[in-house]
Amino acid sequence: MRRLKLFLCLSVTLAAILFYGYQDVSSPARAGGFVPSAPTGVSASNGDYANKVGIMWDTMRGATVYRVFRNTVNNAGTATDIGTSVSNDFYDTTAVPATTYFYWVRAESSNGNSGLSSSVQGLRGVLGESPGPFTPQEPPPAPKGNELTAAKAALGKTLFWDEQLSSTGTVACGTCHRPEKGGSDPRTIIGDIRSRNPGHDNIPNTADDVFGSPGVPMNNLDGTYTSIPFYGFRPQVTGRKAPSYFNGGYSLTGLFWDGRATDEFRDPITDEVVLLSGGSY
Numbered sequence: 001m002r003r004l005k006l007f008l009c010l011s012v013t014l015a016a017i018l019f020y021g022y023q024d025v026s027s028p029a030r031a032g033g034f035v036p037s038a039p040t041g042v043s044a045s046n047g048d049y050a051n052k053v054g055i056m057w058d059t060m061r062g063a064t065v066y067r068v069f070r071n072t073v074n075n076a077g078t079a080t081d082i083g084t085s086v087s088n089d090f091y092d093t094t095a096v097p098a099t100t101y102f103y104w105v106r107a108e109s110s111n112g113n114s115g116l117s118s119s120v121q122g123l124r125g126v127l128g129e130s131p132g133p134f135t136p137q138e139p140p141p142a143p144k145g146n147e148l149t150a151a152k153a154a155l156g157k158t159l160f161w162d163e164q165l166s167s168t169g170t171v172a173c174g175t176c177h178r179p180e181k182g183g184s185d186p187r188t189i190i191g192d193i194r195s196r197n198p199g200h201d202n203i204p205n206t207a208d209d210v211f212g213s214p215g216v217p218m219n220n221l222d223g224t225y226t227s228i229p230f231y232g233f234r235p236q237v238t239g240r241k242a243p244s245y246f247n248g249g250y251s252l253t254g255l256f257w258d259g260r261a262t263d264e265f266r267d268p269i270t271d272e273v274v275l276l277s278g279g280s281y
């Protein structure tokens, strides 16, 4: 189950740097079908790349592919279709260096297409004039056998916030991994009883105590809770703080602080090997 949660969390992490929008070009909707909304949260890189412009947006429910349009002026009516992406990002490698462009994104599906997002400005930088000491990362690679699709990205984003994935139905991936706090857990506070784990001696308030992420109260298969020493009915605290999920998508193997998420991914129900490699990202 932990592997499944990690897998789902990281699906979101891959998809997770999120972004806005509005309309213009659209196709007629098929009667009765769900048509995705115009992409929101659209942003574009501003000179960060010397060889391209990166455009990113929110994952939109129902989208199977996204189409990106570009223009040198802020006029969607004369914008050019420059390509598609199944993930919520696109890299415009045909942009001319030191030139500012306007970009729009459209979500498409078999039921019809959304209108265009609102426009954003993007700039391709000039080689040797990158603003920072490090070149921005390319998107994380998708595991062989589990290629990224728009539907998977939308599912991953949804499951990241689904508390039904926990044994008590009260904790989601995002409960500990808070995007507004850099993907880590702001509830872990040194000295706070709500984040105190008694450590190896199992005695609270001694030198080996650890301050980690709260989990769930001791609970039973029938849904009832059990009072236990120190915690009572309060959430038990793990012996570690939830780390940031940023960069997690780039780890080839050995995720989790003890590296227990290995390269191989097994079906949590059948134990069948689903992915031979890349299973931890």
Ligand SMILES: [Ca+2]
Binding pocket: 197, 198, 199, 200, 201, 202, 203, 204, 205, 206, 207, 208, 209
């Ligand atoms: Ca202790």
